[in-house]
Amino acid sequence: MSDAGATKKFLYINRKAPYGTIYAWESLEVVLIGAAFEQDVSLLFMDDGVYQLVKEMQTKGIGMKNFTATYAALGDYEVNKIYVDKDALSQRGLALDDLQHLIWEDENEDWAEKDSIRLVGRDEIADLLEEQDVIFNF
Amino acid sequence: MLHIVNKSPFMAGALQSCLRVAKAGSTILMIEDGIYGAIDGTAVSGQVKEAMGEISICALSHDLEARGVNGKVLDGITRVDYDGFVDLVTANDGVQSWL
Numbered sequence: 001m002s003d004a005g006a007t008k009k010f011l012y013i014n015r016k017a018p019y020g021t022i023y024a025w026e027s028l029e030v031v032l033i034g035a036a037f038e039q040d041v042s043l044l045f046m047d048d049g050v051y052q053l054v055k056e057m058q059t060k061g062i063g064m065k066n067f068t069a070t071y072a073a074l075g076d077y078e079v080n081k082i083y084v085d086k087d088a089l090s091q092r093g094l095a096l097d098d099l100q101h102l103i104w105e106d107e108n109e110d111w112a113e114k115d116s117i118r119l120v121g122r123d124e125i126a127d128l129l130e131e132q133d134v135i136f137n138f
Numbered sequence: 139m140l141h142i143v144n145k146s147p148f149m150a151g152a153l154q155s156c157l158r159v160a161k162a163g164s165t166i167l168m169i170e171d172g173i174y175g176a177i178d179g180t181a182v183s184g185q186v187k188e189a190m191g192e193i194s195i196c197a198l199s200h201d202l203e204a205r206g207v208n209g210k211v212l213d214g215i216t217r218v219d220y221d222g223f224v225d226l227v228t229a230n231d232g233v234q235s236w237l
Contacts, residue, residue: 020171061200093179
């Protein structure tokens, strides 16, 4: 983190499915822009937002870009706290294995690869919301 | 009648409203975010399975593929492509889009 200026905790909450609306893509754009300002960024996927992380999307047939490949790049921007609501997953017949395997490299541990996704329940989500300085909703 | 549902069953009541009033012999086509209603093992799949006895349920294959869930579709749901979509519209007397 940069020494210049105060670092704030930013949380981006994603609650919409990809493609049906533009929210998911817009959120990703804002996260990438925000990453340039070296804030303490977290992403939370809940409700239909968990569909954004499903792997192996083939969007050719609907004539849209598969923007979700970009999630794999978040680790390179030091965006490595990606929280996923486990109850939202199970209600939708999904498990962690159905999602992209998102990783980041820890420079303090000889660039060891670590998982970015953390499954959370309602209590952890409640705490996560409380500890933020800024929350963006998509 | 052809009923078209394009909203996720978890974020809107469109599928539930449709299932409530769709008559036996009618067809429901799930498109766009509506295809999440076609997935097995979800909080709404029991409701969809129950309806399948009397109602023909279809889902647009391109939307299933785009969302990465083509391999998770409930048995008994018919995948249709864009040509199949057109066929359903011409084969049915009326179309109701549950926006």
